Amino acid sequence: MSVLVFAEQQGGELKKAAFEAVTYGKKTADVLGVDCKALVLGSASNAAELGKYGAAEVLTVSDASLDGFDGSVYTSAIAQAAEAAGASVVVLMHSAKGKDLVGRLAAKMDAGSAPGVNQLPTNDGAFRVKKNVFSGKAIAEIEISSANKVISVMGNSFQPEATGADAPVNELSVSLPAARISVKSVDKVTGSVPLPEAELVVSAGRGMKGPENWNIIEEMADILGAATACSRPVADIHWRPHHEHVGQTGVAIRPNLYFAIGISGAIQHLAGVNSSKVIVVINKDPEAPFFKAADYGVCADLFDVVPKLNEALKKFKAGA
Amino acid sequence: MKLLVCVSKTPDTTAKISFNAENTEFNAQGVTFIMNPYDEWYALVRAVELKEKHGGTVTLVNVGGADNDAVIRKGLAIGADDAIRVDMPSGSSLNVAKQIAAVAKDGGYDIVFCGKETIDYNGSEIGGMVAELCDLPFISYASSLEMDGTNATIARDIEGGKEVVEVATPFVVSAAKGMAEQRIPNMRGIMQARRKPIKVVPAVDAANASTIVGYEMPPAKAECKMIDPENMEELVRLLHEEAKVI
Numbered sequence: 001m002s003v004l005v006f007a008e009q010q011g012g013e014l015k016k017a018a019f020e021a022v023t024y025g026k027k028t029a030d031v032l033g034v035d036c037k038a039l040v041l042g043s044a045s046n047a048a049e050l051g052k053y054g055a056a057e058v059l060t061v062s063d064a065s066l067d068g069f070d071g072s073v074y075t076s077a078i079a080q081a082a083e084a085a086g087a088s089v090v091v092l093m094h095s096a097k098g099k100d101l102v103g104r105l106a107a108k109m110d111a112g113s114a115p116g117v118n119q120l121p122t123n124d125g126a127f128r129v130k131k132n133v134f135s136g137k138a139i140a141e142i143e144i145s146s147a148n149k150v151i152s153v154m155g156n157s158f159q160p161e162a163t164g165a166d167a168p169v170n171e172l173s174v175s176l177p178a179a180r181i182s183v184k185s186v187d188k189v190t191g192s193v194p195l196p197e198a199e200l201v202v203s204a205g206r207g208m209k210g211p212e213n214w215n216i217i218e219e220m221a222d223i224l225g226a227a228t229a230c231s232r233p234v235a236d237i238h239w240r241p242h243h244e245h246v247g248q249t250g251v252a253i254r255p256n257l258y259f260a261i262g263i264s265g266a267i268q269h270l271a272g273v274n275s276s277k278v279i280v281v282i283n284k285d286p287e288a289p290f291f292k293a294a295d296y297g298v299c300a301d302l303f304d305v306v307p308k309l310n311e312a313l314k315k316f317k318a319g320a
Numbered sequence: 321m322k323l324l325v326c327v328s329k330t331p332d333t334t335a336k337i338s339f340n341a342e343n344t345e346f347n348a349q350g351v352t353f354i355m356n357p358y359d360e361w362y363a364l365v366r367a368v369e370l371k372e373k374h375g376g377t378v379t380l381v382n383v384g385g386a387d388n389d390a391v392i393r394k395g396l397a398i399g400a401d402d403a404i405r406v407d408m409p410s411g412s413s414l415n416v417a418k419q420i421a422a423v424a425k426d427g428g429y430d431i432v433f434c435g436k437e438t439i440d441y442n443g444s445e446i447g448g449m450v451a452e453l454c455d456l457p458f459i460s461y462a463s464s465l466e467m468d469g470t471n472a473t474i475a476r477d478i479e480g481g482k483e484v485v486e487v488a489t490p491f492v493v494s495a496a497k498g499m500a501e502q503r504i505p506n507m508r509g510i511m512q513a514r515r516k517p518i519k520v521v522p523a524v525d526a527a528n529a530s531t532i533v534g535y536e537m538p539p540a541k542a543e544c545k546m547i548d549p550e551n552m553e554e555l556v557r558l559l560h561e562e563a564k565v566i
């Protein structure tokens with residue numbers, strides 16, 4: 001038996017989130033006393049490196065039908081790889097593709113599933129994992145009782161740990177169904193850090209008074225190499241693009257550092273950001289509910305404080 | 321066009337989340353339930369808009385007990401024509417998906433809509449499961465959907481951007497923000513909803529492959545450290561030396 005990790009490549013390369021997933025897969029395999037294998041769909045120049053993070057073997061499938069993303073083709077490839085690898089546990093990344101695939105693959109393998117897990121499974125015979133529920137307001141422990149199990153692991157929950165050496169990379173031959181979804185265009189926001197995978201996030205709300213004032217927020221994000229985010233009303237009134245909206249009805253994120261500037265901290269906003277490791281709140285209202293969820297707070301006018309903070313950050317970056 | 325919209329019932333976004341003494345069950349006491357916002361604001365409203373523009377019918381499907389009928393009536397008031405409730409207390413996602421798949425196969429729908437996730441269990445699994453069980457294409461996290469005959473052009477959210485895809489009916493789609501704008505049911509809709517049929521069907525045989533065995537609350541945050549607004553160097557130092565995040 002083994003644990004199979006679907007390690008997503010982006011543009012022919014594996015990024016940090018793939019190494020996180022394989023680290024998670026290796027530790028899960030250790031708990032179960034089996035080995036860990038990785039699967040790469042399409043090619044990745046650094047596929048062999050997955051061995052360092054615990055994959056005993058890397059399987060690859062190169063097929064033109066995997067170039068555009070059709071979940072049913074991917075599901076078929078992963079299910080066949082799981083069969084070939086003798087894997088009853090499949091680990092996905094909880095990314096856009098992973099979220100698309102987790103249910104589909106579970107149905108295909110008739111498996112119990114847990115999407116978005118953030119802890120290793122228990123090690124007492126039963127297979128139990130934890131995930132956030134109620135948009136981060138609670139944590140549920142899920143027991144999967146079926147023989148096959150499909151889980152997706154939340155980004156930034158496990159740091160990649162390189163311990164071993166490169167693994168052998170072997171092409172697997174599979175037969176794939178024809179794609180029914182055709183990709184017409186991919187439109188990525190270029191030049192900035194994508195929000196869901198960002199480790200540092202600078203977020204601002206209605207306290208900014210208007211879109212013309214966002215230069216200080218963008219400057220801060222630039223200095224830090226951070227992604228920018230916003231509260232829902234700010235996206236609704238088109239001060240900022242919709243993809244920046246975080247919260248219960250927007251993107252849920254868990255960066256290492258979240259700056260909340262001129263955001264009151266409504267429960268629906270907190271729901272999407274309260275898994276952040278460290279939260280800094282800048283708000284002029286000492287009663288703002290966000291201070292209760294914060295690690296560090298600055299109670300002052302943001303138009304005074306943010307420029308000063310930017311200067312201090314610049315000095316720090318210059319010295320570091 | 322025959323459209324099917326999966327709707328589920330979730331606690332209100334401001335509901336206090338608590339559990340029974342053993343931490344094994346959600347405490348529903350005093351909690352207001354609503355239709356899952358992604359199902360209502362985005363999936364259902366877009367389906368109703370498509371019906372208004374291209375003709376056809378919108379059917380709701382819900383898996384649950386009779387206490388879900390209030391949420392279903394709201395969907396009918398927003399503009400769905402009829403509803404099917406699979407009479408089963410909620411089960412694991414795969415079990416629920418098998419119930420919906422049975423309804424979907426039976427009805428021969430052109431599009432099956434669901435929300436991108438529920439705001440309680442945050443699974444985002446049902447759409448993909450139903451698609452696999454019915455052998456249909458699935459497009460997740462859709463922020464727009466336009467029909468041209470039997471062809472759909474859909475934008476879906478991906479990391480840091482959007483992907484535009486084309487697919488022919490029948491297919492399953494999960495709706496995210498941008499798909500449509502929330503609609504408040506008007507008096508006429510509410511009156512009509514009372515006369516629209518909710519068909520109750522028995523569950524098909526399926527097992528729960530996963531179960532929630534316990535809940536816990538996230539660890540409490542330590543007291544917030546207040547920093548002197550005149551001393552941002554201190555904040556930067558703490559973030560670097562104490563929190564170690566920059």
Ligand SMILES: Cc1cc2nc3c(=O)[nH]c(=O)nc-3n(C[C@H](O)[C@H](O)[C@H](O)COP(=O)(O)OP(=O)(O)OC[C@H]3O[C@@H](n4cnc5c(N)ncnc54)[C@H](O)[C@@H]3O)c2cc1C
Binds near residue numbers: 204231269283285333
């Ligand atoms: C079903 C539902 C779902 C929702 N989902 C979301 C969601 O996903 N995400 C989300 O964000 N919201 C969501 N909301 C909305 C949420 O309830 C709040 O209305 C929203 O988060 C408030 O945004 P805000 O903090 O930017 O604005 P406000 O609440 O107006 O707060 C602005 C803050 O800025 C401060 N401020 C003003 N001027 C300054 C200054 N010069 N210097 C410093 N501070 C200043 C104020 O003290 C205040 O605290 C949802 C609501 C509902 C009902």
